Amino acid sequence: MKPVPHKTLTETRYRDWIKPEQIARYLDGGRCFIEASAIEERLKENRECDPGRVEAILQKSLAIETLTPDETACLLNVDDPDLLARMEQTAGEVKKKVYDNRIVTFAPLYVSNLCVNNCEYCGFRRSNKDAQRAKLSLDQIKAETEVLAGTIGHKRLIVVYGEHPETDVHYIADSLQAIASVNVKTKMGSGRIRRCNVNAAPLSIEDLRILKGVGIGTFQVFQETYHRPTYETVHPQDTLKGDYLWRLYAQHRAMEAGCDDVGIGALFGLHDWKFEVMALLHHSIDLEKKFGVGPHTISFPRLEPADNTPFTQNARYAVNDADFRKLVTVIRLSVPYTGMILTAREDADIRRSILPLGCTQTDASSRIGVGAYARQTDSQQGDIQQFLLGDIRSLDTVVRELAEAGWITSFCTAGYRCGRTGDKIMEMLKCGKEGQFCKLNAVVTFREWLDDFATEETKAIGERLIEKEIAEIKDQLPEWYPALVKMYEKVKAGQRDVYF
Ligand code: SAM
Ligand code: SF4
Secondary structure (H helix, E strand, O other): OOOOOOOOOOHHHHHHHOOOHHHHOOOEOOEOOOOHHHHHHHHHHOOOOOHHHHHHHHHHHHOOOOOOHHHHHHHHOOOOHHHHHHHHHHHHHHHHHHHOOEEEEEEEEEOEOOOOOOOOOOOOOOOOOOOOOOEOOHHHHHHHHHHHHHHHOOOEEEEEOOOOHHHOHHHHHHHHHHHHHOOEEOOOOEEOOOEEEEEOOOOOHHHHHHHHHOOOOOEEOOOEOOOHHHHHHHOOOOOHHHOHHHHHOHHHHHHHOOOOOEEEEEOEOOOOHHHHHHHHHHHHHHHHHHHOOOOOEEEOOEOOOOOOOHHHOOOOOOOOHHHHHHHHHHHHHHOOOOEEEEOOOOOHHHHHHHHHHOOOEEEOOOOOEOOHHHHOOOOOOOOOEOOOOOOOOOHHHHHHHHHHOOOEEEOOOHHHHOOOOHHHHHHHHHOOHHHHHHHHHHHHHHHHHHHHHOOHHHHHHHHHHHHHHHHHHHHHOOOOHHHHHHHHHHHHOOOOOOOO
């Protein structure tokens, strides 16, 4: 791949990208929804964790109701091992109630690492002279997609971009269309990417409308840290990303542009983890208040080492494994309806132990080097990447391990394609209606994937799980059973992309 020269923006052009009126319209009386002192106060005032109160809060989560900041602060302060175990058990039950035993898998696709920003923790920051820069052409993007959809068998991607004029919204739109155009012949049928989520810099409402027009999935932006003084230290003020409020309202603008599935997240390790969990809750509440629907997903990446990036070595707020467990549990309990994404930044052991705490999505076969799928290397060596991954096991291995533990990998994207997005899908998820469709679609899409991509070993384990699922459907959803059998037979015969 030919590296392209790395240009930097001028100060005047930076300012054009940020539209102050597209921040001001969402403020309440000139204030944003994050008030650091109020969050710190709630954490201080809810130090007493009476078991009776904790149990009442857990019952509220089980009723799939968003918790209040006081309730969330109380859970964050629990240290008693028995109470913590009860919280973890409830987190798993909440997940089961909304999403049953389904896990969605996806892959990240890094299409460019050109970036005008200088985030201290990121290997792609502009001052990292060691980073070799690359931006994929549309043909190169198609080549990556062919591997992902035709060889590995992914149906969903998160497409990741740096922030740069050469990868502006038009490039993002073109790349989404390039990905959608790829349809590859598989063993028994054909494969293509059916849902394309985007992780990019904050955009204006006008730009987001362009992405809505080409069929974006979830629009995901991580605030990194909600603690403003920390934010302003790690994101230099002479960079675009230095504008805290422009980023804080990225999802509000997306909602206004009609992109109603939005993803939020914090990069854990930049500031106190309890503060960030409280802030993620406030973000969810503000979206619910202003748009009637909260985040489609919450991400909770931990800071990972990156080449030539000293900040990642001794981060003061690095989160240990025990605290990571707790923060995932509390996010699950405080925003019970949301999707939760556990990424391959974490190693396989951590992923095994964290997934049952309420996660709904995870990536597999991941490569985060620009152009790394088409290069088809088995390791991360030689990749130009943003940070180091903890788990690069294949999708086949991950699917098999999940199936052995009783989780069915769902390759279903039907809900979105039938217009069940935003508040519609959230309402259906909360009342369990969407779950019925999901259970049926999980079986047919899993069958499809097993026939097209699985090794014989994975297929055998997967088929045992399918039998169990079909028996449950016969028992729990008898009215749907005949239609399921019909659809299942069609898929076995090679028909693709059918759903309820
Ligand atoms: N450039 C866009 C932005 O910053 O929003 C999107 C792409 S950026 C490559 C995606 C995410 O990677 C960032 O939002 C950040 O949370 C995460 N990230 C950056 N450096 C990281 C590191 N060292 N360890 C773990 N995650 C990191
Ligand atoms: Fe650029 Fe995003 Fe990395 Fe910051 S985190 S340097 S904006 S790619």
